[in-house]
Structures are given as structure tokens and as C-alpha cells.
Amino acid sequence: MSHRFETVDEVRGDLAKVDYLADDAIAGIVYLADRLGKPILIEGPAGTGKTQLAKSVAEMSDSRLIRLQCYEGLDESKALYEWNYKKQLLRIQTESGEDESWTEIQDDIFSDEFLLTRPLLEAIRAEDRVVLLIDEVDRVEIETEALLLEVLSDYQVSIPELGTLEAKQVPLVFLTSNNTRELSEALKRRCLFLHLDYPTMEREKEIVLTKVPDINEHLADQVARIVRSIRSLELKKHPSVSETIDWARTLILLGIEQVDEAVASETINILLKYRSDIEKALKEFKTNSAQVFTPAS
Amino acid sequence: MRDGVIDDLETEKAAVAEASPIFELLNGFVTELRNAGLPVSLSENLDAIEAVRHIPLEDRSAFKAALAATLVKNHTHWRSFETLFEVFFSLRGAEYALDGDSDDPFGDLDPDDQDGPPGAEGQGQGGGGGDGLTPEELAEMLFQAMKNNDQALQRALARQAVKRYAGMEPGRPVGGTYYLYRTLRNLDLDAMLERLMQEAQEDAGGLTPLEERLERDEYETRMDGLRKEIEAEIRRRLVADRGAEAMAKTLRKPLPEDVDFMHASREEMTNLRRAIYPLTRKLAVRLARKRRHGRKGPLDFRNTVRHSLSYGGVPAEPKFKYPRPSKPEIMVIADISGSVAAFARFTLHLVYAISGQFSKVRAFVFIDGLDEVTSYFDGVEDIAEAVHRVNTEADVVWVDGHSDYGHAFEVFWENYGNEINSKTTVLILGDARNNYHASQAWILKEIEHRARKLFWLNPEPKAYWDTGDSIIGEYGSHCDGVFEVRNLRQLERFVDNLV
Ligand SMILES: Nc1ncnc2c1ncn2[C@@H]1O[C@H](COP(=O)(O)OP(=O)(O)OP(=O)(O)O)[C@@H](O)[C@H]1O
Ligand SMILES: [Mg+2]
Numbered sequence: 092m093s094h095r096f097e098t099v100d101e102v103r104g105d106l107a108k109v110d111y112l113a114d115d116a117i118a119g120i121v122y123l124a125d126r127l128g129k130p131i132l133i134e135g136p137a138g139t140g141k142t143q144l145a146k147s148v149a150e151m152s153d154s155r156l157i158r159l160q161c162y163e164g165l166d167e168s169k170a171l172y173e174w175n176y177k178k179q180l181l182r183i184q185t186e187s188g189e190d191e192s193w194t195e196i197q198d199d200i201f202s203d204e205f206l207l208t209r210p211l212l213e214a215i216r217a218e219d220r221v222v223l224l225i226d227e228v229d230r231v232e233i234e235t236e237a238l239l240l241e242v243l244s245d246y247q248v249s250i251p252e253l254g255t256l257e258a259k260q261v262p263l264v265f266l267t268s269n270n271t272r273e274l275s276e277a278l279k280r281r282c283l284f285l286h287l288d289y290p291t292m293e294r295e296k297e298i299v300l301t302k303v304p305d306i307n308e309h310l311a312d313q314v315a316r317i318v319r320s321i322r323s324l325e326l327k328k329h330p331s332v333s334e335t336i337d338w339a340r341t342l343i344l345l346g347i348e349q350v351d352e353a354v355a356s357e358t359i360n361i362l363l364k365y366r367s368d369i370e371k372a373l374k375e376f377k378t379n380s381a382q383v384f385t386p387a388s
Numbered sequence: 389m390r391d392g393v394i395d396d397l398e399t400e401k402a403a404v405a406e407a408s409p410i411f412e413l414l415n416g417f418v419t420e421l422r423n424a425g426l427p428v429s430l431s432e433n434l435d436a437i438e439a440v441r442h443i444p445l446e447d448r449s450a451f452k453a454a455l456a457a458t459l460v461k462n463h464t465h466w467r468s469f470e471t472l473f474e475v476f477f478s479l480r481g482a483e484y485a486l487d488g489d490s491d492d493p494f495g496d497l498d499p500d501d502q503d504g505p506p507g508a509e510g511q512g513q514g515g516g517g518g519d520g521l522t523p524e525e526l527a528e529m530l531f532q533a534m535k536n537n538d539q540a541l542q543r544a545l546a547r548q549a550v551k552r553y554a555g556m557e558p559g560r561p562v563g564g565t566y567y568l569y570r571t572l573r574n575l576d577l578d579a580m581l582e583r584l585m586q587e588a589q590e591d592a593g594g595l596t597p598l599e600e601r602l603e604r605d606e607y608e609t610r611m612d613g614l615r616k617e618i619e620a621e622i623r624r625r626l627v628a629d630r631g632a633e634a635m636a637k638t639l640r641k642p643l644p645e646d647v648d649f650m651h652a653s654r655e656e657m658t659n660l661r662r663a664i665y666p667l668t669r670k671l672a673v674r675l676a677r678k679r680r681h682g683r684k685g686p687l688d689f690r691n692t693v694r695h696s697l698s699y700g701g702v703p704a705e706p707k708f709k710y711p712r713p714s715k716p717e718i719m720v721i722a723d724i725s726g727s728v729a730a731f732a733r734f735t736l737h738l739v740y741a742i743s744g745q746f747s748k749v750r751a752f753v754f755i756d757g758l759d760e761v762t763s764y765f766d767g768v769e770d771i772a773e774a775v776h777r778v779n780t781e782a783d784v785v786w787v788d789g790h791s792d793y794g795h796a797f798e799v800f801w802e803n804y805g806n807e808i809n810s811k812t813t814v815l816i817l818g819d820a821r822n823n824y825h826a827s828q829a830w831i832l833k834e835i836e837h838r839a840r841k842l843f844w845l846n847p848e849p850k851a852y853w854d855t856g857d858s859i860i861g862e863y864g865s866h867c868d869g870v871f872e873v874r875n876l877r878q879l880e881r882f883v884d885n886l887v
Contacts, residue, residue, distance in 0.1 A: 099450060115449050115450065115453060116449075116453045116456075119443075119450050119453040119454065119457075120453065120457050122442075123439055123442060123443075123454060123457060126442045127435070127438060127439060127442070129435070132461075134463065135463075163677070232677075270666060270670065271669065271670055271673040272670055272673060272674055273670070276427070276429075279461040279462075280429055280431055280432060280461075282461075283435075283457040283458060284456075284457055284458075284460060284461045285457060286463040286466065292609075313602075316602045316605070316606065317598075317602065319605060319609075320601060320602060320605045323605060325661070325772065327665070327769065327770060350598075351596060351598060352596060352597065352598050355598060365769050365770075366769060367768070367769040367770040367773070368769075368770075371770075375601065376597060376598045376601055377597055
């Protein structure tokens, strides 16, 4: 079996070419997933690039992205496959005059032609290289998770009327979760696990520089530092990477070159959504921090 | 059949282990992870073995990432994993080519350091460039390394500092924290931070509060890095002295969800507070789902017929009426004195975080006097803030500030007793240590009569109940349930069942 990537560094480099800034852990796990033929389960706070990682890997490896967006109530007929029974009914009606046996009809209507392929099956049957993204898997009921297991461990789908369909190629699979509930042990066992946290200050600065074309080094640095400081506070919701990017873009639009207290307090609502969080952060930045913070020893 | 598979896997594992000492080491590591409470399955163990085959062993961080990806499937277990990883793979440098310290300007631990006493103060001889420095020179070098963010030099100096200041002697039965404390006391990082800030001020010709804050955060990040280096060095030396298995055992720490409310250290408290947000979010989602899916009611005839139209009149999809069970009203009565305060805080926080599940939540806190604090939570976004106010502002001291459950219950009964009805669930939080005051247990009996349910949550281990001045047995006999709730895991379970 041929592998997609030769080295971890290659993964990181290629991701950077499509504007995704990965650290060692991220690049390493993508590399491993390809080598071991295992899915990656990515968990972490909102807006840390979980979904984007799958998209970027697809882009950089010239693979087709197949996405299954999960939601409460997602079932087999939307995730795996469904028989097109309208078409089946039509077929039965048109044939009912002839002297065709029921077995023949049955064989016919349970064939490929009448099968509606959904994302999981589509990924299994693909002839070309695909990346399968199962987004926000924590939204489906725990019972529905079972649907995924066969696909994720054996890369096959069993359809009672057709038998077992095996993958022609091993797709690279990403599952994302916002951790609103504990996923089943069975699912976790089958996956490599990546906790995608907020990036380090240095990496976030790189992300800003890549994603906000007109920004200069100095402002990007300031943006990343301020966001890091805000994240060190105990808040209801910390700013996500996408909010950092939005903030930086806004600063550029406003023609700002230097963030001071006034700019920060006028634009902080892009980073923080709760009133109480905003108040807390502004209070922190106005007071002399030496009095607020006694350094831990 | 099952056994057969496992046998095969075990044989394979054994075969792999034979092939290379690194795999043997890996098996020991996995055993320790399990001892620490991480649920590593056999298949995950095999995945780890397979994974490291694809990783150049000299790349320590890739090696660590490969193990983490295959063995740790819950982020709250990360710290335990990291500590154990350090213990198991920090010393095996040369042998397994895992030690990524070639950038160390002072060289690695001296070979003679490893068998002999790891350099007590003043003893280190010929261990490379760092030994000749005076303490002042060392401090100055460290200052410069911090200021310029020279991480290689920081690492080297961290080692040197441990060697000089920790006073480590082989076989001494003290834990790493003791050595850490001694080393840090000598380095006086607080003073260094102030000096760094001062120089930053001078270099910039004055800093605005915002700039100052950003500078400080930057230096504190560097300090944290240095502290980690020092801890790592201490651990390395301890492992050299005692062996990995023994060290792993002394380092075994409870997972956040298992940390005892009553005996949490400051760091554990911080971790607990961090854990509570995702937990309440998870709980809220789960409970909301439960309400929606919970019970199937009787057939909803009209709805079924309406839907049947799309099936040509065949009632193919029966629809049910979802009963809307009336939401209970909750009254929480919490002892917030000394040792049980943390427990009360977490429970109040959790209850308010899911207050949408109840028609009404009222909170009362007491020590020997009792005060209603419901209004503290009215319309606030930040529950933690409200909980904090409860602890600092509520009027709960009557005589001497020692818990008096009996008197608190009396006050409660007199003022609020008639507001309890058959929809009210009453939760009492506390250790029932009544300082030998009158119990007034009859009040609980009255409450139990009036309320829908009366539960007691006790943060003490069951083994201590009814010892000394604890009268949980007497109070409990009037309750619908008494639960031991010592940690987040137990608290989550209780709240889950409550709704
Ligand atoms: N490492 C990164 N490199 C480049 N851009 C990034 C990176 N991480 C995050 N981003 C940016 O952040 C945005 C949000 O990321 P994404 O939508 O993948 O978040 P998510 O983790 O899936 O969030 P959610 O949990 O809300 O679904 C991306 O569109 C991308 O612009
Ligand atoms: Mg997403």
C-alpha cells in the first residue's frame, strides 16, 4: 500500500503551503494516521482548527473531501445508504404486467441502481483518494455511534441485500468533537486521539500572519500576545483562533497599527461574547497588574 | 474464542517485546498508566507498539506524541500521562537514543553522578562548565537567559541549580516537591521577575498598564518553562536514584475527577475549577436531551393521521405525545464552613449551571447562622463570581462561626419552612459535624413530609460518618437518600440522577 506522506516534516510543510500552521503533534498524528490506516479523533475548544485540519489535509494531498455533518437524529439512511423506494416502486409497477418472477424483480430492485449512497458509503466506494470528515460526532446519539464502528475499523459496509462492500482504498478519516458528551469507549479505541488546544503564542502569530495578508509583524505579535493574556483569565468562553483572525482583520480595516487600551476596549467585543467576560478582561488590562497578580511561587 | 484472541495478542506482544528493549519498556509504561487509572485497552497497547515503529526513536517529541495519540483518549488524563512519560523515558537517553539534550552546553548528567550521590551542594566536580560559577554568576546568567529567552541556556542552568541547591541525597525518602522548593527558594524567581519587569520599564522608557501586563505574561510564561525544566531535572535524578517503577508509584496522582474536595491542593483546586465548565456544559446538553427523548407518551392520534397523509393514508409512522413532566423546584441548604466550603462551592456551581432543568432554584448557606443567597445568582452570567460572593458576603455567622446544623435548620424552618411543597426537592450539603450542638433532627422529618424529596450530600468518606461529632446517621434517617460525594465524578453522577 502506498503512503501519502514520507515524513512528519513533509506533512507540516505541505500543510503550511495550504495555509494551515501545524505543530509537531498535529503533523505527527496526520502522518501516523496515514501509516497505521487509522482514523483521527480531534477534540478541543471551539474554533481551534479541527474542521479546517481535515479540509487542509484533503487539499494538500489532492484528495476529495467527503463530509458527514453530524446532528441529533442522524441515522443510517442519512449517514450510510438508503434504498430509493420510489424508484423501486416504479420499477415493480412497470414490470407487473410481464411474467417476470418475484425473485428476479427483487434481485433487480436491490441492486446498485436503486441505492442512494450517503457520505460513509461514498467514502468506502470511492476509487480516488478521499479524506472523510465526520464533523461534530458528539452530536449524534450514542446508539448511532455504532453505525460508524464498522466503517472506522474495517473500512467496509455491510448491506443485507448486497453483502459486504469493502473499501477500494483506505480513506484518511477525521472525526471532530466539541466534547459535549463522552464518546463511547469502542469508538475511541479505534481512533488516534488529538486534543487540539489553543495554539502557542508563536504559532498563533504565524496563523495571523498567514491569514491576514496585510498585517505586519509588529501588530500580529501584539494581537497574539493580547489573546494569550486574555486566555489566561478565567472566563466563560475564551477567544477562538477564528476570533483572533477576525479581530486582526478588523484592526487592519480600521487602519490601526498599535493596540492600546482604548483600541482594545473598543474592539474587544470581537474576541469576547459575554458581557461579564468583557468586563473582566478590560478590568485586568486597566489595572496595574503587579497588584492584581501575585506571581505563583 | 475471546480468550484465544487475547492469547494470540499476548504472544504477539511478547514476541515484540523480545525484539527490542524499547518495547519491554513500553509494556512497563503501559502497566503504570493503568495503575494511575488510565483505561488502556490491549488493542491500544498494540497500537502504541505499532505506532512507535514508524517514528524515528531519537525524535523524543514525536515519540511522545505517538504514545499519547494511541494511549490517552481523554484530555483530563494528559497530566498523568506526561508525568509518567518523563519518569519512564527521561533517563534512558544514551541506551535508547531518546534524550534530546544534545543542545546542552554543559553536557549531560555526569556518568559518576548517576551511581554516586547526585551532586549535593558544592560536591559536583568536573561536571562541565557550570560548576565553576559563583552563585551570583549563576543568578546573573539565569537572569540574562530569561531576558533573552535563551531556552538551551535556561535548561542547562536549571540542571546546574538543581545540582547545587536541591540538596538531593540518594535513598532519602523525600518527594520531589521538597527539592523543588529548595531549588526555587535559592533562585528567588519572584525577585527575578520584578527585576525583569523593571528593566523592561527602563528599556521602553515607561510602559502602559496594557503593555506591562503583556510583558509580565511573557516573562511568566518563560518562568513556567524554567520551573518545568527544574522539575524535570529533579525527576530525572530521582529516577536515577530510585528506579522508574518506584518513582511512578510515588508520583501517582488522582485524576481531576477523583480529587477529594476536602483535601485538594491549590493546584488541584485550580484544575477542578477548570474542569467544571466543560462538565456543566456536558451535563446540560445531556439533561436537555434526556428531557426530549426520555419518555414516550401515549399515541398522538391527530399527529399520526396528519403524517399518514404523506404515506397515502397508511399510518406508517406513529406519533406519540411527549408528556411535559413538571420541573421540580430545588432548595439547596449548604454548610459553607472551613473544610466543606469547597464542596459547597462546586455543588452550588453545578446546580446553578443546570438551573434551566428546574422551575426554580433557591440557595441557603449556613455556618451557625443561615442566610438566603438566591438573589446573588439572579441574572448573573458568571456563576463563579456569584459563588465567590456567597463565600465572602453571606451572613452566616451567628455565635462563634463553628457549624451548628441544629440552629441553622431552626432558622430555615421558621422562615422558609412553609414555602416547601410537594414539588420541592431539598438538598442538604455538609459533613453533619455539629460540634455537639443539639441536632434538631425533627425539622428534617418535617421537611421530608412536606417536600417531594429530601437528599443529603456528604463530602466525607463513608468510613468517617458518625465518628466524632458527625451525626449523619441521625439526620440521614429522615432523608430519602444520603450520598457520599467526595469528588466531581460522584457529584456529576448524583446530579445526573437527580433530574
Ligand atoms: N492551525 C491553523 N492554521 C491556519 N488557520 C487556522 C488554524 N487553526 C484555526 N485556523 C482558522 O480558524 C478557523 C476556525 O477553524 P475551524 O472551523 O476548523 O474550527 P473548529 O475547531 O472546527 O471549531 P468548531 O469546534 O467551532 O467546529 C479556520 O477557518 C481557520 O481560518
Ligand atoms: Mg468544526
